[in-house]
Amino acid sequence: MATSHSVTVDDPHAAHGGDGHGHEEHMLVGHDGQLHPSRLQHFFVSSEQQFEASKLGMWLFLATEILLFGGMFVAYGIFRVLYPELYEQASLQLDTVLGAANTLVLLLSSLTMAWAIRGAQMDNRKVLVGNLVATIVLASGFLVVKYFEYTHKFELGIWPGVNFELDEGTQRVSDLTGAVALTPAFTPAGGEEGAPEATNETEDAEVVEADAGALGAADAPLAGEDQAAPAGDDDAVPDSPAATGEGGGEAAAGEGVGAEAAVDVTAGPAAAANLDAPGELASAGLETEHGDDHGSGHGREGEIFSNRRAGIFFAIYYVMTGIHALHIVIGIIAIGFLVFFAQRGDYSSVWYTPVENVGLYWHIVDIIWIFVFPLMYLI
Amino acid sequence: MRAPGMTWNRMPLFLWSIYATSIVQILATPVIGITMVLLVMERLLGVGIFDPALGGDPVLFQHFFWFYSHPAVYIMILPAFGVISELMGTFSRQRVYGYRAVALSSVAIALLGFLVWGHHMFTSGQSPVSSVVFSLITFLIGIPSGIKIFNWIWTMYKGSVWLKTPMLYALTFLFLFTIGGVTGIMVGALAVDIHLHDTYFVVAHFHYVMMGGTVMAFLGGIHYWWPKMTGKLYNETLGKVSALLVFLGFNMTFFIQFVMGSQGMPRRYYDYPDMPWLEPLHQASTIGSYVLGLGLLVVLINGMLSLRKKTPKAPGNPWGGATLEWTHTTSPPDHHNFHHTPLVTHGPYDYEVLFQTSGDSQRGAPVPVVEVGGPQEMDKSVDDGTRQPDSPSDM
Ligand code: HEM
Ligand SMILES: [Cu+2]
Numbered sequence: 001m002a003t004s005h006s007v008t009v010d011d012p013h014a015a016h017g018g019d020g021h022g023h024e025e026h027m028l029v030g031h032d033g034q035l036h037p038s039r040l041q042h043f044f045v046s047s048e049q050q051f052e053a054s055k056l057g058m059w060l061f062l063a064t065e066i067l068l069f070g071g072m073f074v075a076y077g078i079f080r081v082l083y084p085e086l087y088e089q090a091s092l093q094l095d096t097v098l099g100a101a102n103t104l105v106l107l108l109s110s111l112t113m114a115w116a117i118r119g120a121q122m123d124n125r126k127v128l129v130g131n132l133v134a135t136i137v138l139a140s141g142f143l144v145v146k147y148f149e150y151t152h153k154f155e156l157g158i159w160p161g162v163n164f165e166l167d168e169g170t171q172r173v174s175d176l177t178g179a180v181a182l183t184p185a186f187t188p189a190g191g192e193e194g195a196p197e198a199t200n201e202t203e204d205a206e207v208v209e210a211d212a213g214a215l216g217a218a219d220a221p222l223a224g225e226d227q228a229a230p231a232g233d234d235d236a237v238p239d240s241p242a243a244t245g246e247g248g249g250e251a252a253a254g255e256g257v258g259a260e261a262a263v264d265v266t267a268g269p270a271a272a273a274n275l276d277a278p279g280e281l282a283s284a285g286l287e288t289e290h291g292d293d294h295g296s297g298h299g300r301e302g303e304i305f306s307n308r309r310a311g312i313f314f315a316i317y318y319v320m321t322g323i324h325a326l327h328i329v330i331g332i333i334a335i336g337f338l339v340f341f342a343q344r345g346d347y348s349s350v351w352y353t354p355v356e357n358v359g360l361y362w363h364i365v366d367i368i369w370i371f372v373f374p375l376m377y378l379i
Numbered sequence: 380m381r382a383p384g385m386t387w388n389r390m391p392l393f394l395w396s397i398y399a400t401s402i403v404q405i406l407a408t409p410v411i412g413i414t415m416v417l418l419v420m421e422r423l424l425g426v427g428i429f430d431p432a433l434g435g436d437p438v439l440f441q442h443f444f445w446f447y448s449h450p451a452v453y454i455m456i457l458p459a460f461g462v463i464s465e466l467m468g469t470f471s472r473q474r475v476y477g478y479r480a481v482a483l484s485s486v487a488i489a490l491l492g493f494l495v496w497g498h499h500m501f502t503s504g505q506s507p508v509s510s511v512v513f514s515l516i517t518f519l520i521g522i523p524s525g526i527k528i529f530n531w532i533w534t535m536y537k538g539s540v541w542l543k544t545p546m547l548y549a550l551t552f553l554f555l556f557t558i559g560g561v562t563g564i565m566v567g568a569l570a571v572d573i574h575l576h577d578t579y580f581v582v583a584h585f586h587y588v589m590m591g592g593t594v595m596a597f598l599g600g601i602h603y604w605w606p607k608m609t610g611k612l613y614n615e616t617l618g619k620v621s622a623l624l625v626f627l628g629f630n631m632t633f634f635i636q637f638v639m640g641s642q643g644m645p646r647r648y649y650d651y652p653d654m655p656w657l658e659p660l661h662q663a664s665t666i667g668s669y670v671l672g673l674g675l676l677v678v679l680i681n682g683m684l685s686l687r688k689k690t691p692k693a694p695g696n697p698w699g700g701a702t703l704e705w706t707h708t709t710s711p712p713d714h715h716n717f718h719h720t721p722l723v724t725h726g727p728y729d730y731e732v733l734f735q736t737s738g739d740s741q742r743g744a745p746v747p748v749v750e751v752g753g754p755q756e757m758d759k760s761v762d763d764g765t766r767q768p769d770s771p772s773d774m
Pocket of ligand 2: 448449452495496498499
């Protein structure tokens with residue numbers, strides 16, 4: 001970082017001296033590469049110390065950012081475990097090409113940002129300003145792509161939450177409305193019933209499988225009903241115990257079958273007897289809902305319900321990418337300020353702390369996207 | 380902003396504890412932040428994240444909530460630890476024993492505090508394995524807490540304990556927080572907590588740590604720094620009366636709740652038709668709360684009385700404290716706190732440095748009036764800056 005460059009080259013403020021604390025700072029001026037008094041706060045011993053202190057503050061802030069997104073990644077992970085099938089299919093709705101393009105754009109912008117810092121270190125204002133502007137352009141490109149992604153989804157009716165409702169005719173509706181078909185084939189809540197019998201170790205696996213089974217089983221008839229199912233579905237069906245009759249078999253071996261009864265049996269013991277319940281609690285809740293839907297025989301309700309469940313994936317998608325996009329916007333504003341001050345000649349190799357800190361921020365925003373992209377779009 | 384010479388090992392323990400608290404605040408708060416965002420999403424948009432009726436997972440909410448909220452209890456107690464360290468040093472006229480252990484145990488508590496949140500969820504349906512692990516780590520956190528308690532006791536040992544109001548509150552803290560901490564370990568034990576969870580036992584536990592801990596330290600601290608803040612001394616007799624009332628009232632209110640909780644009295648219920656024998660206990664607890672309230676009222680009245688015009692002004696260092704706010708400025712401090720930036724030449728509890736000129740360095744001896752703004756005269760020869768605050772030669 002700061003070497004022995006002249007302090008005042010680019011600094012219009014250099015002319016006027018200290019700000020009332022002058023006498024303290026004059027002791028520091030003699031040193032090589034020390035900051036000009038107008039930039040060095042009186043409570044720091046040296047410009048290195050000031051630089052390191054403000055970087056430390058930035059790192060602390062970035063730690064909070066990581067924890068903020070960490071919460072969302074945890075939610076993502078939990079629901080992925082609870083509804084693996086749903087994730088697999090819902091994520092097909094995301095446009096991998098656009099996502100990859102955005103990844104590239106962000107990576108490039110990280111490069112230009114790092115280059116801008118290099119420019120500041122070399123006292124090269126052209127490199128500094130040019131790269132900052134390039135970063136803003138790339139970041140705006142990212143937002144434009146995101147805009148198209150979002151609007152496309154809204155057109156398809158993929159809104160977050162309860163508003164989540166696909167048009168009847170949307171071609172890939174079968175990807176999403178997994179549990180629409182509340183046909184008897186689904187009733188293998190038997191898959192669920194298997195769970196309480198299982199030993200503690202296998203419990204989790206059982207539940208997940210059962211859940212997957214439920215979705216898979218429900219998917220199959222729908223595919224027949226609607227139009228041709230996409231290739232993905234074919235894999236799903238054989239995997240699922242319910243569909244292959246495994247789950248059903250277990251159920252037969254266990255308690256009696258029948259939608260309502262099955263619901264009670266599962267919800268009761270699963271919640272009460274097991275300390276293992278996170279997965280179970282949720283799936284038990286689901287079973288109950290399914291049971292009701294089945295009982296009253298309204299397929300439409302079932303669809304809304306299942307849509308809502310697909311809404312979980314898209315809710316997490318919108319929250320994560322939305323908050324990330326918000327960070328991009330804030331980054332653009334911050335870099336905008338940098339351009340303004342850099343243009344004015346505020347930064348030099350001796351003092352470019354804001355450039356460095358905004359750069360750190362920008363890299364973190366980039367890195368978060370590097371995780372969001374594969375998790376959301378690819379797997 | 381740091382005064383020259385103020386190294387890590389010369390920092391008052393209160394500042395160490397604030398440092399540890401900041402770590403917790405910075406690392407825990409974002410998690411409750413994102414939890415709230417998700418919750419708002421769920422309420423506004425009907426997204427199923429935590430609500431099982433929407434396909435969400437309520438246990439996830441508990442994890443998020445307690446991941447913040449257990450560290451949050453340390454946000455409450457760590458500053459209190461710092462205050463108690465100050466009081467123990469000043470009112471025992473003795474260097475705080477094990478300065479570095481006390482300082483670093485705050486940091487240890489801050490970090491370990493992130494790994495125990497599951498002890499609030501033993502009955503939530505988390506996996507038994509994680510319950511066992513959380514129970515184990517909860518036991519571990521008793522170690523740094525114990526380190527503090529023992530070092531404070533050792534500070535008083537062979538010290539010259541001066542029983543002014545702040546010290547009475549500090550001793551109350553020591554007594555009550557120890558009970559609160561030990562019962563914390565009890566409810567941290569998985570098997571025991573299955574029975575005690577959501578009973579009055581838990582209510583009593585956290586009142587012993589939060590009220591008996593944080594509030595007692597707050598009361599001790601407010602009495603200690605009152606003259607520094609307001610420039611007026613409160614009435615010592617009223618102060619002692621209040622400490623006594625608070626101590627008696629507190630124990631009467633909350634100790635009984637341990638008994639009721641262990642007999643099965645659940646939290647958050649206003650009647651208990653199946654357990655009529657608890658009625659006198661509940662009544663006693665209520666009467667205790669009146670005594671406690673009276674004690675707090677006395678504190679309030681004492682403070683207000685002290686602010687009257689006719690109360691004489693407090694001296695710069697009424698307790699003989701050795702930290703900068705006592706030795707280097709007036710009560711209350713001037714506009715810029717210090718006329719000149721103090722030069723720190725010794726640790727925060729080096730009473731013998733401070734008092735070496737007066738023959739009696741003990742027990743409420745008249746405090747040498749340190750000239751405000753004249754730090755440089757002070758004993759530079761005594762300390763070359765390398766000595767550790769708790770090196771054996773100093774004891
Ligand atoms: C010695 C260290 C401590 C241990 C081992 C400990 C342990 C525990 C445990 C296991 C519980 C859960 C009991 C249950 O719900 O069944 C609990 C509850 C609680 N603790 Fe502590 N604790 C400690 C210190 C503290 C401190 C220092 C505070 C605050 C200043 C605190 C505040 C609370 C509160 C507020 C609750 C009740 C939470 C609720 O509403 O359910 N604890 N503690
Ligand atoms: Cu806790």
